[in-house]
Amino acid sequence: MDKVKIKYTDEELIARFQQGDERAYVELVKRYKDRLLNFVFRYLNSYEQSEDVVQDTLMKLYTSAHMYREIAKFSTWIFTIAANLAKSELRRLKRRRVISIHSMGFNDKEYEIPSEAYNPEKETTSSYGEKQIQQAIDTLPDQFKTVIILREIQQLSYEEISQILDISIGTVKSRINRSRLRLQKLLKELKEQ
Secondary structure: OOOOOOOOOHHHHHHHHHOOOHHHHHHHHHHHHHHHHHHHHHHHOOHHHHHHHHHHHHHHHHHHHHHOOOOOOHHHHHHHHHHHHHHHHHHHHHHOOOOOHHHOOOOOOOOOOOOOOOOHHHOOOOOOOHHHHHHHHHHOOHHHHHHHHHHHHOOOOHHHHHHHHOOOHHHHHHHHHHHHHHHHHHHHHHHHO
16 A cells, blocks of 8 residues: 655644654755755855855754744745854854965965856856846845845745845835846846946
C-alpha cells in the first residue's frame, strides 16, 4: 500500500513543529531556504554572507518557533527575521575596517583583484544584464532597496511587505513607485556609460 503524502500549509507545518514534529521543520527549510537565500543575496550581494544570514534565520526559526503566532502568514514572519538579520549584517559590513593595499608588506598574501571590464560572455540577451540590475539595486537607499527586492524579486504582496517592514500599505506602494523610478533612472545612466 502506497503512502499518501499530505501537503500541509506553512502555517500547519509551523504548528506541527511547535508541537515537536521535527519533520515539519525540515519541510519548512526545504520550502524557504532558496527563497530566503535569493532575498538576502539581493540585499547583501555576497553569496557567502547571504548563506550565513539564511543559516542564522533558519536557526532562529528552530530556536524561536514558539514565538510565531498565526496572526500573520508564516512567510511574512520568516522574511521579517531574514530582513532584520540582513540589515544587521549590512550595518556590520559598513562598519568593517578597510585595509589599504599599500599598507601590505612583502610577506603578505597576494590577492587577485577581479577585473570589472566588460565581458560579453557574461552579458545576458536582455537589454540590461543581471549585473547592471543588481548594481542599480545596490545603489538604492535601504528603504527603497528592501521594498523593491520583496516586491519584484520575491513577489510578495503589498500587505506582506507592509507586515514585514511594519509600515502602512500606502507607504509600501509609495516606496515601490519611487524605487522603480530611481531604478529606471539608474539603469538609463548605466546604459549610457
